[in-house]
Amino acid sequence: MTDTAHPHPDPELERLVAERTRELTEMLAWQANCWDDERRQLARQLHDSLGSSMTALTMHLALLSQHIPAENKSMRDRSAQMKTLLNGIIETNRKMQLELWNDKLEFLGLKAALAELVPAFGTEHGLTANASLPEDDSPYTREVGALLLRCAEEGLRNAAAHAQASRVDVILDDDGEMTMLTVRDDGVGPGADALTGGPNTCRGLRLLRERARFLGGDLVLKTADGGGAMLQMTVPREQVA
Structure with a gap:
């Protein structure tokens, strides 16, 4: 049969x-x-x-x-x-x-751009916003630096506009193989279809995910431990040079 x-x-x-x-x-x-x-x-x-x-x-x-x-x-x-x-x-x-366009990204690097962006965003939107950044400011290509900065901006906007969050943390880290940017808030958490093409899809996030995949990385959005949303972008270290 x-x-x-x-x-x-x-x-x-x-x-x-x-x-x-x-x-x-x-x-x-x-x-x-x-x-x-x-x-x-x-x-x-x-x-x-x-x-x-x-x-x-x-x-x-x-x-x-x-x-x-x-x-x-x-x-x-x-x-x-x-x-x-x-x-x-x-x-x-x-x-x-x-x-x-954030000129600090081009002239001073991603670390300086995030150090300015995150607290300024928190002040403007009444959020407690913190940036956890590495001591060393690793070199980034313009393409990768812009992508990571756009991810931070998108995560911050989501925390202020949709998540009803009171606190948001932006974390930039590097384990030697992957560069990781994480935006974590204490809001209501992400929609189940925010990245899957459903009615609550965020097209800005989907575009960021495709850009990350083009560079061999990825973007995920999930519920953080303890609630809230966690947006995390990873890019291979060989793309960051």
């Missing part, structure tokens, strides 16, 4: 599926890297053009304000309002640059 319940796999079909999966992973990784390059270039343009122009305007306004007579209170008040407005634009521009 022919066993129709458990048909034998077709080796050629399996090969085609594996090849197609590899091609899609490569395409997603290439596209994500292009996005990062575009974000980096846009952040640099905002810094070089808009940022420098706003700083120059602030200096010109300060010089003009010195020539306003002390008795002209209305003009002095207007000058103060303009200064406050310009400072607000400069701060908004700075935040936009940081969201697009």
Whole structure:
């Protein structure tokens, strides 16, 4: 009798599926890297053009304000309002640059970028946010450094927006073979289908997972010991050099 319940796999079909999966992973990784390059270039343009122009305007306004007579209170008040407005634009521009691309990653390394990102995020969102980082700042390629930083950002956003967490820890570690970035919170825990394509799928996490797999690593999301979510990305050490 022919066993129709458990048909034998077709080796050629399996090969085609594996090849197609590899091609899609490569395409997603290439596209994500292009996005990062575009974000980096846009952040640099905002810094070089808009940022420098706003700083120059602030200096010109300060010089003009010195020539306003002390008795002209209305003009002095207007000058103060303009200064406050310009400072607000400069701060908004700075935040936009940081969201697009963290220059500390490129010039000071991943450790410095995380050391700034994590506590600042905690302050902004009312969370207790801690970063546990190695003493030595190992060299990372731009691709790997950006990927690990994006993972930290995604984990932090999830803790603040969805997990109802009050505390989040970001841990960067290296066991000599794998580099590991872990984001752990004390919130409600991950959805069962957050990485599997269900209705609660986080597409940002799935894209990060495909980028990690392209580099020979992986991304997992699971319930941490004691509750809460644990997002962990691993990348082979040979990719980090």
